Amino acid sequence: MTTFSEQVLHxxxxxxxxxxxDKAYVHDGTGLQTLIAWRKLExxxxxxxERLSIIFDHIVPPNTGLTADLQNEVRRFAKSHNISFSECxxxxxxxxxxxxxxxxxxVVIGADSHSCTLGALGAFATGVGATDMAAIWATGSIWLKVPHTTGIVLSNSFTGGAEPKDLALSCVELLGMDGGTYRALEFTGDGVEHLNIDDRLTIANLAVETGAKTGIFYPDSMTKKYLSEFGIISDTKLSPPLSYESKIEINLEDIEPVIAYPPRVDDVRPVSSLEGLELDQxxxxTCTNGRYSDLFRLSQILKGKEVRVxxxxxxxxxxxxxxxxSNGVLDILIKSGCMIGVPGCxxxxxxxxxxxxxGEICLSTANRNFKNRMGIGGDIYLSSVSTAAASALAGRITHPEVNNEN
Amino acid sequence: MKIEGNAICLGPDIDTDLIIAGRYLRTKDHTVWVSHIFEDLDLDLGKRLNGSVIIAGKNFGCGSSREQAAVALKGAGVKAVIAPGFARIFFRNGINIGLPLIECECKCKEGADVICYPETGALLIDGVEFHFEPLSDRILAILKSGGLLQYIKANQ
Known part of the structure; x- marks a missing residue:
């Protein structure tokens, strides 16, 4: 029995x-704190x-003079040390x-908790804080404990309006907010074949909401095809172990559209339990559900209709x-009344x-609904893109299979 | 290594947004984080932290990787955090900035005298003894150096 983590960490x-x-990255927020720690190393x-990236995403473009000043400090550092820099x-x-x-x-380390997202590409990817990242800048290496692994074996495919986010939230419900702590989650089984890379990024993204170190999909033909679109030829072969010390089997046909109630990501209930709740936003x-597949799904539901919130x-x-x-998706979203923001968080x-x-209520496709996270006194409910789309049309929480006539 | 303080009892799943909210992160001034610590959990809690040992429920420090959470606790005078388990990024952050974190199941009593020995795995709460797996040699070495940066500088 050799798990993904054992194969990659040897x-x-x-x-x-x-x-x-192999790759380490920070954003505008953690980049600044990493830089402060880095300076203490002299x-x-x-x-x-060449292994480092600095990518501005959290407050883009900057909202205050102070934010701009702080970002400038990090930007100057990136440029003076020839570190790959991605602008706002x-x-x-x-x-x-x-x-x-x-x-x-x-081995991919990001100074952000959702760095586990990149496990979707078959990398060993996990998040750290600023001091750990400063140490990586200085030494090029990190100490890690090779995690124990929970296998999540998927079969069949989604039905009834459910989609990858519903699976991801259902996994958080099953494991709880600390059921994966110090562990790696490996997603395997026939059900994986139906999931494209955008889907896998969504699912791996929520691994950390169970406390897990990373969420892994073994590289396969889907991964190879995806990477080839970026001019990368990858023939890396890794195989899942024959058995897991801990395993959860999920039939994707059993997954239904769900919502995580504030303020816990593991308080997951069927959309039907909340249908009709009036929304303000x-x-x-986000890094969970802001990809092309997500915007396409959204456009298919909004097409020719207008949002009511x-x-x-x-x-x-x-x-x-x-x-x-270029594919017309943006046009549909604009015409249906969506506000389009600058790419970022x-x-x-x-x-x-x-x-x-x-007192405002937001239905969000993000990954966290903690108290006051999006504003003091606001409540955040988490859902899939399709549930969010159907709900935006109705102005209240709505099952994704409901056909909104408006 | 001996840690002493007065117990402050907290519940499970205290996330890093609750320790220090996202709206206060964008600064280089550590005192901002100390002055707003736990603001969304309990407005008065911050005033009682100096010289305390926090004894929390499971999964302390879950959520965001923000190191400011650990820095704020240390800056507020928290001597150590004891919990049945920590979120792993928070655990690394705490050790890396020199804040002792102890994994131990114990019964908290508000205000009790807490004495803890990370090397031997002994914990006393008002004289009642609990035991835990001692911290590893590497983690102890980092803590004794005052944090990871000091440890790297001393060992380079």
Whole structure:
């Protein structure tokens, strides 16, 4: 029995390894804190600047003079050390990394908790804080404990309006907010074949909401085809173990559209339990659900209709925005009354735009619904894109299979 | 290594948004985080943290990777956090900035005298003894250096 983590980290689960980091990245928020920690190390330059990325996504473009000043400090550092720098508006760090910067079997460390997203490409990807990242800048390596693994074996395909986000939320419900702590989640089984890379990025993204270190999809023909679109040829072969010490079997036909109630991501209930709840805002985007597949799904439901509530759509990257623009998806969203934001994290963290007021209720496709996260006194319910789309049309929480006549 | 303080009892799943909200993160001034610590959980809690040992429920520090959460706790004078389990990024952050984090199941009593020995795995709460798996040698070395940056500088 050899798990993905054991194959990539070359050590038995439970042991500690010092391992070279293939790719490391920060965003405008953690980049600043990493830079502050880095300066205390008194080094001249990062050891492997070519392995580093700095990607501005959290507050883009900056909202205050202070934010602009702080971003300038990080921007200057990136340029003076020849570190790959992605300007405001290029996209969310995890998505930008997924667009041709990460290869299967690489060790990828991001200074953001949702760095586990890149497990969707078959990388060992996990998040750290600023001091850990400064140490990576200085040494090119990190110490890790090889995680124990929970296998999540998927069969069949989605029915009844359910989609990848519903699976991801259902996994958080099954495991709880700490059921995956210190562990890797490996998604395997026949059901994986039906999931495209955008779907897998959504599912891997929520691994950390169970406390997991990473969420893994083994690289397959889908991965190979996806990477080839970025000019990358990858023949990395990794195989799942024959058995898992802990395993959950999920028939995708049993997954139904769900909603996570505030303030817990694991408080997951069927959409039907909440149908009719009046909404003040709908938000579609983030590193969970801001990809082209998501915007396409959204456009299919909104086409020819108008939203009845303020609806904010934020593409996860400029590439996503470009594709949505050239394929007519963007046009549908604009005509249906959506506000389109600059590619980035958007309102997810409640400091920039789309901030909620006291008592406001937002249905969001993001990954966290913690107290006050999007604004003091606002409540965040989490759902899939299709549930958010149907709900935006109705102005209240609505099952994705309901045909809105408006 | 001996840690002493007065117990402050908290519940499970305290996320890093609750420790320090996203709206206060964009600064280089650590005192901002200290002055707004736990603001969305309990407005008065911040004033009682100096010299305390927090004894929390499971999954302390879940959510965002923001290191400001650990920095704020240390800056507010918290001597250590004891919980049955920590979210892994928070655990790394805490150790990396020199805040002792102890995984231990124990019964918290508000205001109790807490004495903790991370090397031997002994914990006393008003004289009642609990035991935990001692911290690993590497983690102890990082804590004794004052954090990961100091540890790297001392060992380079």
């Amino acid at each position: 050590a038995k689960e439970g042991t500690f390894v010092d391992i070279a980091v 080094r001249d330059a990062p050891l492997f600047p 508006g290029i996209g969310i760090c995890h998505q930008v990394m997924a667009e041709g910067r990460v290869l299967p079997a690489e 709908v938000f579609i985007g 303020k609806t904010i759509v934020v593409p996860a990257s400029r590439k996503v925005l470009e594709k949505a623009s 958007g309102p997810c963290l409640g400091v920039h735009m789309g901030v909620l007021g006291e």
